Amino acid sequence: MTLPDQTLPPNLKAIRILMAEDNDMDVFLVRAAFEQGRLAVHLDVTENGVDALAFLRGEGRYAGAERPDLVMLDINMPRMDGLSTLKAIRADPALRTLPVVMLTTSDAESDVLRSYENFANAYIVKPISMDSFFSVVRTFEQFWFSVVRLPRPERAE
Template sequence: MDSNPSASGREVEILLVEDNPGDARLVKEALADAHIVNTLHVVTDREEALDFINQRDEFTDAPKPDIVLLDWYLLRSTGEAILRAMKSDSELCHIPVIVLTGSETGADLIDTSEIRANAYLTKPVGPDDFIALVRSFEFFWLTVVRSPPEL
């Protein structure tokens, strides 16, 4: 993986794991106006997320994501199951995972450092604030941050 795909001029592959259609739409809208060329892939549950990341079943031709935006509270599972699976796999553990949560305090994410989430973002209630959050994510994670080279 490039240390920063956008810096190399290639399209950034973003996987959004989100079961709320309204939140998924807001992320799509914000990234559509992004200054960085990206492709947003959306899945809605743990099974689809793990199939996409591992390029299985209907996702055999899916690209490996450069970054994962992971809703922590999914209807049939939690984001923790996805995060644990990714970070325990030597082929996937290098992919940055940003946890999205509705929690104001992040207390529910106290163990994310133990399971190596790269960061978490609190989802704002208002659509304008949500779009601003996605744009700040885009700037920081896709423009500023440089990942160390893989060993």
């Protein structure tokens, strides 16, 4: 079944993703892939886990930020890495129901294991080629926003 362009699943008013990523090229590629996708995606970006948590909690310069439907975390970031950020999200009752996907260059079995031990919802290794990267993001979009039912933000808080 092919979805028409910019169709949103019935349980979402808008798709919002928070991406914690310090690599500008990876942010550019993810944003470009979503722009070419079938769904309208609003991508907020922070460069580290400290800022990601502030965004999710609506603190400081992120006061009033809308809660995302899903969080994407890179493992290797400055100030606070993705695994520490994941642990903090899962420890916070107001955030723990947020789906979290690890999107990283690390293919290390120890990182995969630690991510799932800390309740990541998925672990994706960033492909090297641009075509493969776009394909992975499009598959991600299809699965998370056309197949999976996400919790409504008002229930999750």
